[in-house]
Amino acid sequence: MKAWIIDGKFGLDALRVAERETPRPRAGEVLVRVRAASLNSRDLGVVEGFYFPAQPLPLTPGSDAAGEVAAVGEGVTRVRPGDRVALTFQQAWISGRPDPAALHASTLGGPREGVLAEYALADAEGVVRYPEHLTFAEASTLPIAGVTAWQALFTEAQVGPGSVVVVQGTGGVAAFAIQLARVAGARVIITSRSAAKLERARALGAHDGIDTGVEPAWDERVLALTGGTGADVVVDVAGGDLRRSVNALRWGGQVSLVGLLGGATARLEVVPSLLRRARIQAISVGSREMFEALNRLVALHRLRPAIARTYPFERANEAIAALRAGDHVGKLVVEGAAA
16 A cells, blocks of 8 residues: 655655555454545654654654545444544543553554555544545544544533633634634634634634734733633643733633644743633543544534645645645645545
8 A cells, every 4th residue: 555654764854655565454453445634733743753753663644534444353343344434543542531551552643553544554443433424534634633622622621602712823723613612602712923814714703813913912802802801711722821821811711722833831820820710721632432522513513624725645745844834724634545
């Protein structure tokens, strides 16, 4: 089969397409023909050696995919060949509280083999049927960005009608957070340095936009927009200085901290958090149970994930490079390899 691999060393220049042996599913496993794979900032971090610098190479990157079950191993009854499924990112997290060691060892695209290939191997418990109205490309965006937004808004917070949600940025998680919070009846405020991105975010359902290039004190603007009350939840995808996120909260509000897009040196004085009784909750994607709950909402409202651009399989390296540029709203998707 064709597969993208990180070969010999880390870095975008080490990515290449190679012929690899098509895996065969063992007992309890399924083989999925990958029809689409969506990209995440994590994938760029894996390729560049940020996440797993000691990872043995070669490695196929890519963490999110949707496709068709091609074959099943002994004892598999959850799915059968021909079923359309998406792969869960954290294969070992089915429900409840995860086992940390098993969780980190089971993530696709590092340390496990990823999905930028014609076929991907998954645990039988690690695939999910997705809503029928979605295309393969749309379904491929759900496992990380969709489930992360779900956990940030609903599992670890209680967003509902009348809630005020601030979403930083316009990437994949942010786009899902806008859509999900909107259908839950929340007021959505989006922040971005790009006026064009703010307009696209409004088209997804954001009620208010704050241009942080013009108004860097965006927390003060949130307070002004809410009559001094503040937001119920801030979905913070920057991971930088959290003081503004906390300052934008209502008393007892929550910062759902997603990723490290702004760097790994997040700094926060404790006193402002104590005064507001702020809760800072780290978000790490989510379980299959959360994925299935997300799918029910997506199906009910017939939501369509925001896809910024789609690339052919042969240009997956260009798609990963585009993650660094960050000029997109929504997700970047790589189509499956030609049959």
